[in-house]
C-alpha cells in the first residue's frame with residue numbers, strides 16, 4: 498500500500514471532479530468556470546414557492562421515523578427516511594437498480610410529496626428524505642459505483658436549509674438553495690455534504706434514470722455563481738494544527754472525535770491532491786510511531802528511565818507534577834491503545850476508491 502493515497506492515484510479507475518484552486522478562479526471566464534462544475538452539480542429548475550411551503554409543512558408535521566443506517570460513512574446525524582424503494586419497505590436501505598420503485602407507508606401518508614414526485618415526470622429509481630442534524634458531515638465518497646452503467650443523476654430539492662448547509666466537491670462548496678431543483682452527479686465527482694448551521698437540514702432526494710424530461714432540464718442547467726464558493730487551500734500549517742489537535746484527542750481516548758476532526762476537513766479546505774483518508778493514515782501512523790517509541794525496546798523511554806527522570810523532578814514545577822509524569826509515561830507505553838486496526842479499516846475504506854454510500 499502506498500504511503501499516501503493521492504486523489505490522482507485513487508481517481509485512476511474513474512474520472513473525478515478536478516479541483517479548481519481558489520487562486521485560479523479569477524483567471525477563468527464565467528462561462529469556463531461554470532463549465533468546469535456543470536457536469537457534477539447544477540441547478541435544473543425552479544420549484545414553485547407555495548408548493549414548496551406546502552411540502553415543508555407536510556414533512557415537518559409528520560412524525561417521521563428517521564434512521565441512521567450509514568453511520569460508518571458520516572459523523573453522527575445523517576438521517577434517512579425512505580419514500581420509494583424497490584419493495585416499498587420503509588426500512589429497505591439497500592441500493593439497487595429498480596425500474597418500478599414502490600411507495601413506502603411514509604410516502605403514502607404525504608400526499609403533497611407523492612403528487613410532486615408524480616408531477617416531475619422523471620424515471621425515479623429511488624427517493625428518500627435526507628436530514629442532516631447540526632454539525633453533521635459525510636465522509637468524502639462517491640455513489641452508484643456498483644450500479645448499472647447507465648446515465649442517471651441524483652436530484653435534490655432542499656425543503657429546509659440554511660446558509661451553512663453545503664454540498665462539497667473537491668475544493669468547492671455549493672449551497673443548494675431552497676426554491677430550486679438541483680442535480681448532482683455523485684459517481685463522477687467525489688463529494689460530501691455538511692450542515693454546520695444550527696438547525697436540521699432536510700432535502701428530498703431522487704435518483705433518476707435519464708429520460709426525455711430530465712435530459713431537457715440538463716440541457717438548460719446553470720450554476721449560479723452565488724451558490725458556489727472556493728474553499729481555502731490546506732496549507733502545511735493547517736495540516737500540522739489539525740493533526741496536533743487530533744493527536745491530543747487520541748491522547749484523551751476520544752477516538753471518534755479525532756477521526757471526525759480529520760475527516761471533516763474535506764468540507765473546510767481545498768485539500769488538492771491529499772484525501773482525508775491520507776490524513777487519517779498520517780494520524781494513526783504518527784500515533785503508532787509514538788507508541789512504539791515508548792516501549793522498552795527504546796532505552797531512552799524504558800520504565801527505568803522514566804522512573805529515574807521522574808525522581809529527578811519535583812512537584813514544584815507543574816509541568817513535571819506527578820500527574821503529568823503519569824500521563825506522559827502512559828502516553829509512551831503499551832498502556833496506550835494500539836490503533837492498527839483503525840489504520841487498516843481506513844486503508845480499506847480509501848482503497849474502495851471512495852465507497853458507494855448507500856443512502
Ligand SMILES: O=C(O)CCC(=O)C(=O)O
Pocket residue numbers: 627628629635640651664681683688689690700702
Ligand atoms: O445532502 C445529503 O444529505 C447527501 C449528499 C450526497 O452525498 C448525495 O446526494 O449523494
Ligand SMILES: [Fe+2]
Pocket residue numbers: 638639640683688854
Ligand atoms: Fe453521496
